[in-house]
Amino acid sequence: MDRHSRVTAKTRMLQGSALAVALALSFSFSNLPALAQKACPAEIGIGVIAPVTGSKAEQGAQFTEGAKVAVDEINAAGGVNVSKLQLHVLDDQGQPNEAVAAAQRLASNSDVYAVIGPSSTASSSAAIPVLRRAKIVAISPSASTPSLVTKNTHFYIMSLDLGAYGPLVPKYAIERFGAKNLAIIHVKDDWGEAVTKVEKEWAAAKNIPIVADSVYTQGDRDFKAQLTVMLEKKPDALILNTHYTEGALIVRQARQLGYTGPIVAQGTNIYPQFIELGGSSVTGVVGWTDFLATLESEPVVKANQKFKKAIGKEPLQYHITTYDAMMILKKAFQAVGCDRGKLTTAVADTKDFPGIVGKVSFNAQRLPEKKIFWVEAKDGKWALAPGD
Amino acid sequence: MLEQQIVNGIALGSVYALIAVGFSLVFSILEIINFSHGSLVMAGVYVSLALGLAAPRLGFFGVALITILIIAILGVLVERMAVAPLRNKGAHRALALVSTLGAGIMLEALAQLIWGGDVRPYPLSLPDGVFTIGSARITYTEVAIVSLSAALMIGLQLLIRYTRWGRAIRATAQNPTAAALMGINLNWTVRRVFAIGSGLAAVAGMLMGAYYNYAHPSMGFAPGIKGFVAAVLGGMGSVLGAGLGGVTLGMAEVFGGSYISFAYRDAIAFAILIIIFLVRPQGILGTLNQEKV
Numbered sequence: 001m002d003r004h005s006r007v008t009a010k011t012r013m014l015q016g017s018a019l020a021v022a023l024a025l026s027f028s029f030s031n032l033p034a035l036a037q038k039a040c041p042a043e044i045g046i047g048v049i050a051p052v053t054g055s056k057a058e059q060g061a062q063f064t065e066g067a068k069v070a071v072d073e074i075n076a077a078g079g080v081n082v083s084k085l086q087l088h089v090l091d092d093q094g095q096p097n098e099a100v101a102a103a104q105r106l107a108s109n110s111d112v113y114a115v116i117g118p119s120s121t122a123s124s125s126a127a128i129p130v131l132r133r134a135k136i137v138a139i140s141p142s143a144s145t146p147s148l149v150t151k152n153t154h155f156y157i158m159s160l161d162l163g164a165y166g167p168l169v170p171k172y173a174i175e176r177f178g179a180k181n182l183a184i185i186h187v188k189d190d191w192g193e194a195v196t197k198v199e200k201e202w203a204a205a206k207n208i209p210i211v212a213d214s215v216y217t218q219g220d221r222d223f224k225a226q227l228t229v230m231l232e233k234k235p236d237a238l239i240l241n242t243h244y245t246e247g248a249l250i251v252r253q254a255r256q257l258g259y260t261g262p263i264v265a266q267g268t269n270i271y272p273q274f275i276e277l278g279g280s281s282v283t284g285v286v287g288w289t290d291f292l293a294t295l296e297s298e299p300v301v302k303a304n305q306k307f308k309k310a311i312g313k314e315p316l317q318y319h320i321t322t323y324d325a326m327m328i329l330k331k332a333f334q335a336v337g338c339d340r341g342k343l344t345t346a347v348a349d350t351k352d353f354p355g356i357v358g359k360v361s362f363n364a365q366r367l368p369e370k371k372i373f374w375v376e377a378k379d380g381k382w383a384l385a386p387g388d
Numbered sequence: 389m390l391e392q393q394i395v396n397g398i399a400l401g402s403v404y405a406l407i408a409v410g411f412s413l414v415f416s417i418l419e420i421i422n423f424s425h426g427s428l429v430m431a432g433v434y435v436s437l438a439l440g441l442a443a444p445r446l447g448f449f450g451v452a453l454i455t456i457l458i459i460a461i462l463g464v465l466v467e468r469m470a471v472a473p474l475r476n477k478g479a480h481r482a483l484a485l486v487s488t489l490g491a492g493i494m495l496e497a498l499a500q501l502i503w504g505g506d507v508r509p510y511p512l513s514l515p516d517g518v519f520t521i522g523s524a525r526i527t528y529t530e531v532a533i534v535s536l537s538a539a540l541m542i543g544l545q546l547l548i549r550y551t552r553w554g555r556a557i558r559a560t561a562q563n564p565t566a567a568a569l570m571g572i573n574l575n576w577t578v579r580r581v582f583a584i585g586s587g588l589a590a591v592a593g594m595l596m597g598a599y600y601n602y603a604h605p606s607m608g609f610a611p612g613i614k615g616f617v618a619a620v621l622g623g624m625g626s627v628l629g630a631g632l633g634g635v636t637l638g639m640a641e642v643f644g645g646s647y648i649s650f651a652y653r654d655a656i657a658f659a660i661l662i663i664i665f666l667v668r669p670q671g672i673l674g675t676l677n678q679e680k681v
Contacts, residue, residue: 058506188651215651219610221600224396225642226650232389245507249600256518257392258525276509277602 037337040113043086044338046071046329047106047136049117049127051094059119059318063141064089066322067116069310074326080333086111092118096126103127107134113338114138114329116322121145121190128152135340137347139329141321145194150365154344158321158360159290161367162191166198168288169264172374173237174208176286176387177262183212183235185226185250187242195241195266211235216246223250224257231259240265240287248277255281262286267372275377285377286385291320291357294381295373299357306356324355391524393642399530401638402537403599406592407615408622408630409541410585416561416625417581418475420484424466424492426612428586432459432593433510433603434499440511448512452594456587463586464579466491471582472575492612499605507604510597533595538631540588545627557581561625621661623674632672637661 050063064087071085079085088109090102099118106112107130115131115138118124124143131138132154139156140148146161173179184199186192196213203210212230216223227250230238238254240247240263247269254263265274265287272294275282293304293314307315315323331353332346353360358371376385407429414422436455439446446454470487517528548554559567560577568574596611597603614637622633637657644656664672 055505217653219606220653221596221602221607222396222400224399225393225645225653228389228392228396229646229650245602245604249602252601256525256527258518273507277507279509279601 037081038339038342040081040083040333040338041111042083043111044080044083044114044333045086045088045106045109045112046326047102047109047112047115047117048087048089049092049099049102049106049115049119049123050089051119052089052091054093054095056094056119059142060091060094062316062318063117063119063322065311066141066315066319067326069307069319070323070326070330072310074330080330081337083333083338085330088112092123092127094119094123096122099123099127100130103130107131107136112136113333113340113343116141116325116329119143121148124148124155128155131155135344137329137332137340137344139325139347141318141325144191146365146367149367156325156347156362156366156368158325158368160370160372162194163198164367164369165267165288165372166195167202168372169239169266170199170203170208172286172288172387173239173262173264174206177237177264179208179236179262181209181211181236182239183214183230183233183237184210184239184241185214185216185223185230187246188215188217191268192241199239199241216242216250218243218246220246221249222253224253227254227257227259231257235261237262237264239263240269240285242266242269244269244271244274245277248274248282251278251285252281270375270382272381275380275382278377282377283379286374288372288374289317289382290370290372291315291317292373292375292382295375295384297357297373297384303356320356324353324360327355328353328360389523389646391522393646394639395524395526395530397639397642398635399533399599399638400641401618401635402534403592403596403611403634404614404618404637405631405634406537406540406588406595407611408618408634409544409627410589410592411616411619412622412625412627412630413544413557413581413585415619417557417578418471418481418484420471420481421488421616422466422471422582422585423485423489423612423616424470424495425488425585425589425615426608426610427492427495428459428463428466428589428608429593429596429611429615430499430605430608431462431495432456432590433597433607434503434605435459435590436512436594436597437508437510437603438503444511448514451512452591455594456590459590459593460583460587462495463582463589466586467579467582472578492608496605496608503603503605505605507602510601510603512594512598513601514598529599533599536591536595537634540591541627541631544584544588548627553580617658617661621664621671623671626671626673629671629673636664636672 048067051060071087075084092099092102115136118127119142121143124140137154141158143157144159144162146163149155149157186196211233214226214230263285267288270287270289304314328350332343335346336342348362348366351361361369363369374385374387375382410425435458436451439451470491471484474483514529514532518525556572556577618633618637619630622629640657640660641653645653648656
């Protein structure tokens with residue numbers, strides 16, 4: 001026997017045994033719908049594009065830990081059909097160019113069917129074209145720009161989109177505090193400009209005057225000049241389109257300048273650090289959040305127990321959104337198998353999915369609909385506020 | 389509103405002024421710019437934060453004294469490691485700018501390594517309270533910042549004018565070679581200047597920490613740049629100039645923001661500075677033919 005025919009014989013033998021295994025499998029599972037699905041590899045790759053290092057490392061850790069808790073739980077319960085989930089964590093440092101590189105590595109791996117991430121709107125916009133070409137479905141636990149989703153059939157977000165949550169804050173200020181006019185301070189970045197625009201459009205439609213609208217640069221610490229100008233207009237309520245560090249400093253300085261009215265904050269402020277930095281001056285500040293471990297509601301207590309057991313600490317917001325995203329992916333795999341074309345429609349079909357703190361649905365535009373909590377700074381922590 | 393904005397500008401400017409003095413002192417004697425100065429301000433915040441948490445019984449003043457001492461030593465270390473070797477080898481002065489910038493970045497990374505990269509509240513606070521003058525509300529902390537900055541700058545000016553140390557510093561600033569021939573130890577004079585400048589950086593840091601209730605490893609960078617600008621604005625090498633430069637910059641920020649646009653607050657402030665430099669290139673109190681300190 002020459003070398004060529006030996007190889008051929010070996011190949012035939014392999015083909016034969018593969019056929020036998022396939023036959024055996026199809027007999028043993030013939031009563032399951034899995035037969036109609038595109039089969040999955042023994043290990044289904046799930047990419048995680050997260051800022052593991054860099055200034056957003058804390059957020060990145062929530063992605064990787066949340067994903068790991070979910071995958072361990074899924075695999076311990078037998079995986080998806082007969083396959084196990086396998087995480088491929090790639091660090092994008094919160095940088096769009098690194099996110100593209102990460103997406104390319106995942107796209108070139110034929111075992112990767114879905115991605116968790118990237119974290120920000122900028123990183124997501126950069127990575128989406130690469131993922132789209134490979135038809136990989138991606139869910140970002142933290143991005144909130146609706147056009148990312150509506151313009152890309154394979155992309156989803158887990159937090160409420162900006163168009164949905166933006167108006168909630170001025171609405172709350174008017175409904176709970178009876179404000180007749182509002183003042184807004186916002187951070188000068190893409191997010192700050194976008195959310196302010198949404199709020200102003202909402203207020204204009206309702207004939208609520210915005211008497212002052214001021215801006216600061218990320219990293220500023222002194223806001224007294226802005227606040228002095230704003231408070232001169234005697235607003236009924238102050239709205240914070242800020243990040244938590246600056247938000248806390250702004251409240252402190254506004255109180256020092258004699259402002260005693262209500263302050264309503266976007267969800268970007270609702271972190272324990274806001275209260276640590278603001279001290280007693282932030283008491284009474286109200287805002288909304290997806291999740292906060294200190295809330296004493298039943299699903300939150302359960303989530304705390306689950307994460308305490310798995311990672312030894314209480315979960316943060318993106319632990320929860322990442323975990324939920326992974327569970328939604330699992331359900332999609334169960335429904336359609338490893339079929340890149342069908343996975344995204346399976347995710348889009350998510351209706352009343354029992355998320356860790358409440359039901360999650362994707363609406364007709366594939367944007368998420370979910371419960372949020374209204375909270376108020378009280379006695380040094382966030383507590384449920386009226387309206388929740 | 390005008391009165392309140394003047395208060396805001398003076399309070400903001402006083403911190404810049406205190407930082408500016410450190411730049412000015414070092415420049416006057418070595419003609420180099422110590423770009424680690426902003427990081428020393430940050431180090432002052434964190435060292436006092438750690439001391440305040442570890443030994444609350446020390447009280448504000450105990451913590452402040454120890455912090456000033458530690459940061460002064462740290463400043464001398466920066467000089468020994470990043471400035472003196474270059475000077476001894478006769479390297480160009482511009483190199484010291486790079487090496488001190490490097491030292492500053494190292495300090496920042498070190499702080500991040502020890503205390504983490506997240507913002508932290510500052511545990512020490514000055515008495516809480518507010519009083520009003522006209523339509524302006526002034527906090528006790530603002531009073532403390534302005535009066536302490538002013539007192540330290542006046543004290544430093546007296547030290548430089550009327551003590552042997554001060555005379556040595558002035559002599560070295562005017563002519564290092566002649567000063568050395570008169571028996572003044574250049575190395576010790578330089579170390580003293582770094583120690584004093586860094587001690588002031590520590591005070592600026594603690595005041596910032598108490599005023600804003602906030603600590604972060606990169607918090608020294610922007611004030612460092614502003615302090616440097618204030619020093620140049622006031623006239624490099626002049627202590628009182630640094631004070632004036634700081635307050636001018638603070639006012640430029642507050643009023644530029646209020647009357648033009650907060651979106652370009654820094655850009656407007658710096659544009660105002662460029663105009664001042666076009667009129668007085670030597671700075672407010674500087675002289676073109678430098679007679680420094």
